Amino acid sequence: MKKTLRSIEKGMKYFILEKTFASRKKFITKMTPIDEVKDLIKQLYPVVCKKGLIRFGPEGDGGYLIPDDLEGIEACFSPGVSTASGFEKDCANQNMKVFLADASVSAPAQKHDLFDFIPMFVGSINNDNYLTLDKWVNSKLPNSNSDLLLQMDIEGSEYEVFHSLSEDTIRRFRIMVIEFHGLDEIWNYSYFKIISRVFKKILQSHNCVHIHPNNIANKSKLNGVETVQAMEFTFYRNDLSIETEYQTSFPHSLDSDNNPKQSSVALPTSWYKNS
Numbered sequence: 001m002k003k004t005l006r007s008i009e010k011g012m013k014y015f016i017l018e019k020t021f022a023s024r025k026k027f028i029t030k031m032t033p034i035d036e037v038k039d040l041i042k043q044l045y046p047v048v049c050k051k052g053l054i055r056f057g058p059e060g061d062g063g064y065l066i067p068d069d070l071e072g073i074e075a076c077f078s079p080g081v082s083t084a085s086g087f088e089k090d091c092a093n094q095n096m097k098v099f100l101a102d103a104s105v106s107a108p109a110q111k112h113d114l115f116d117f118i119p120m121f122v123g124s125i126n127n128d129n130y131l132t133l134d135k136w137v138n139s140k141l142p143n144s145n146s147d148l149l150l151q152m153d154i155e156g157s158e159y160e161v162f163h164s165l166s167e168d169t170i171r172r173f174r175i176m177v178i179e180f181h182g183l184d185e186i187w188n189y190s191y192f193k194i195i196s197r198v199f200k201k202i203l204q205s206h207n208c209v210h211i212h213p214n215n216i217a218n219k220s221k222l223n224g225v226e227t228v229q230a231m232e233f234t235f236y237r238n239d240l241s242i243e244t245e246y247q248t249s250f251p252h253s254l255d256s257d258n259n260p261k262q263s264s265v266a267l268p269t270s271w272y273k274n275s
Contacts, residue, residue: 057087074146079122124164147174206235215265226268246273
């Protein structure tokens, strides 16, 4: 998480109209059936990445674990720049072109000859302030079908981006690192249907190989399922990742707290195969 967490209502303004009162187990809309929640989480159990995981970016916020399989990746697309560009600089140091977009800043935090920055938000529409990920990729690499890397932290807008994103573009990304927000709202059935569609869309072409909870975010527990409001997911395209063995131990040795001044937050056991 590169920016202060926005409220889920702001991040999901195009989708969420109702608010959950999970602490009281009262919902304006239907409460998500527990079997549906558990089934979605089970589909997201991280599998072992036989290539191994490496860390790009700094210790703390803005650093992420990715598969050690970068050869042949032409470019990294990174919507949501804010005040950290260490991950992107590590990608550029691997001779990737790095495309950055964020209308909330005037320039990336660091400079590199391979950086290409535009002051726009990535979303579900194209206008003077927003562009879709499809349009961004196709405009920057119009005659290419090479593999790409996606690193996205856009404070809740990731859902609208993926709802509008074509499956062809998703498959272009060999590796995707996405911080998903509002995960504590999965018991709101209206919200759950949105998040589950996004995850299931990704899982058609990618496997989850790592999850890291953001220790800045709040934790919640309902019906025996603990979750963290914001977690960083690493996905690896499944034509390159055919592993069926689950990762059974967290955190990874390369994981680092987003905020070292706050208490560490372990990945809840509900979110990985631990037995």
